[in-house]
Amino acid sequence: KNQVEQSPQSLIILEGKNCTLQCNYTVSPFSNLRWYKQDTGRGPVSLTIMTFSENTKSNGRYTATLDADTKQSSLHITASQLSDSASYICVVDSNSGYALNFGKGTSLLVTP
């Protein structure tokens, strides 16, 4: 069964600090891995998309890494801001173009 596991479930950090969120997956076949940011009461918004051949991708202060051999990904947030408070969702596409496998998300709270 395809699974996407995220850790930690929740995280609290001080404004300005860095943090790293983890994603492990057992999805086959594999097409791409995405990280989404979901603000409370809003729909998910894409941060990065990585295919099998890409091992890192950045979007501003967000940097995602992918190790396709170990089936692990991480999302690193640099110099966190209060607006980074959200749920971060790891999503793996099994080459279907439609059937995405969603993780449960990591809830991040950035405090002043």
Next chain:
Amino acid sequence: DADVTQTPRNRITKTGKRIMLECSQTKGHDRMYWYRQDPGLGLRLIYYSFDVKDINKGEISDGYSVSRQAQAKFSLSLESAIPNQTALYFCATSERTGTEAYNEQFFGPGTRLTVL
């Protein structure tokens, strides 16, 4: 994403009632999707449509039906709502591309549905 709109944003209804959730998009995308999100669970696919004449069941289609009235409109219906259909519902769209590698999905703001 303002290009994908959902109505209503919030709805409270009673068990047994018929409910329709609507989704409209101005992105010009061919593909549209309906998901539900429950606390502590990942998003799950209910139905998806690759064009007006192509509608497919997703992971959890039981108790739901859909209608693709036009390229830009995709509605989700609960024929007889039950309490365990209380959830946050999202519509999403994506563009048909030559490769599925970057089939990015754009989500609407969601509809919070409560079935009493």
